[in-house]
Amino acid sequence: MTSTQHPAAALTPTSSTSGEPAGRTGWLERVAGPVVTAAGLPGVRLFDVVRVGAEGLPGEAIRIERDLVTVQVFEDTTGLRVGDPVVATGTPLLAELGPGLLGSIVDGTGRPLELLAGTTADGAPRHPFVPRGADPPHLDRTRRWDFRPAVRPGRQVEPGDLLGTVAETAALEHRVLVPHGISGTVTAVHPGPATVEEPVVLVDDRPVPMLRRWPVREPRPVRARLPLDRPLVTGQRVLDVLFPLAAGGSAIIPGGFGTGKTMTEQTLAKHAAADVVVYVGCGERGNELTEVLQEFPELVDPRNGAPLMERTVLVANTSNMPVAAREASIYTGMTVAEYFRDQGYDVALMADSTSRWGEALREVSTRLEEIPAEDGYPAYLASRLAGFYERSGRVVCLGGSGGTTAPSERLGSVTVVGAVSPAGGDFSEPITQNSLRLAGSFWALDTTLARQRHYPAVNWTRSFSQYDVAAWFDAEVAPDWSALRSWALALLQQEGALQDVVQLLGMEALAPEQRVVLRTGQLLRQVFLQQSSFDDRDASCAPRKSVAMLRVLHEVHQAMTAALGGGVDVGRLVTCPELGLLAGMKQWDADDADTEAGVLGDRVRRALAAL
């Protein structure tokens, strides 16, 4: 076939609702699973979207060699034949951004998922679903949003300036900003109800609607990046105190099967101090994802009792989409996260799991017959992971307030938490190792702890955080924060070493002061580190409660050491019944924590002194 126009061109869509210009039509030369090869598409650029076959299945050009274009197709390629039409759209994969994003559930390419409620005939839950080849608009074109302008005619505006707001949900004000590439004088303003496509402002007579499009693989520009010197408070004691995450930083959660990765991601989605949550579900099994899609809409926002979905966007790979779609989902999620960051919000992006994404890269690379590197992953695995994690950050956004007041700096952040599921829990595999180099916090989940039902099963000897946010906690929460943190870390380490001795030689081999260390270590683990996501009062712990709890444990340890020095038998000390009261600290109200700590600390100290 030599002509550049395929006879089946008439079958192909001529325009796309997502704004992709219809382009040149070529034909399929080869089909190999999710990777196909097309010819007759001169001018196609790397990562341009093409539509494949009579159904117009979406795909991305991932290799171009002379006149052959290799395409990873985001849908099942069953039924495609050599000679089928392939249409170049001329644009890369774009995310649609605007009011209506919050609460939405979209697939890896941003298309809204139809959730078919109920179960199939054989009782299995139905999988989320996008009709094959469908190209629906990502954002509702009919819904009207009440646009409240922040500018008046005559105002000079630049990209990123605030044009107005929409009360998208009770939880969040959607800020409509001047799009990239537009600057000038506001010539008209249209307050009131508008669809995302209707112009709400004219800049130099150019209509500016609320809808934006952005190529998902391209980081959105910012004015400046800021140092990562303040935490994203997660509400989990073991994380906030021992292995904190910086706002704008990144953390990875590697863990074997069933150690609590998904649970941790969901707990963070619910309780972390983020304004917006973007949850990217890269599940392998269809029903694994269905569970997330069923559970998430039921989660209640602890801040206001409203559905958590009011400040959440879910990006999920449907079970009828092949691995290639997972690749895209990470970028789609990140673009949505950056869009809200640019509005001046703190966004948490949860990716569960990045291993499935890495596996998608591996599968496509194998189909491309690339020379494999470690464990069959492509040599560019590290750079792809870096490209993703490096889009996290705390930034000064483009533009100012743009309102009637003087422009002020708008700050926002994207914090990434990526779950990693290494096969067999082996952390030496490439995805864990490469992610470890990129992420500032490493929260290693431990199979043994999970088996003991110690949750969150974060191993305190293998985990670490490179973020230096102690100064913030010292200044904002309690001046003794860092000192108590160092004490707890050192004591847990000492306890670990003593546990080894006990296993080898028995408890008798320990000196009395070492038995006190063991007892305090046990209290630290059971009272402080363990935190059940199912306990309404303890699922989230404010930093001031965490530090108050730690202070009591420190005082008790000192009181035990002092009593030992005063000649009290160590056996009586470590079994003092009042120590049992410490578990009650989990139920404290954060506002009363300081008072409660004073009372409880006194009571236990007095009991120990009276022995």
Ligand SMILES: Nc1ncnc2c1ncn2[C@@H]1O[C@H](COP(=O)(O)OP(=O)(O)OP(=O)(O)O)[C@@H](O)[C@H]1O
């Ligand atoms: N913080 C927690 N509080 C209470 N229970 C927890 C916690 N974390 C995990 N669990 C328990 O562990 C179980 C398994 O957790 P989860 O499904 O998150 O593991 P996972 O590592 O994502 O599993 P998989 O490898 O199958 O993806 C949960 O159903 C829950 O019972």
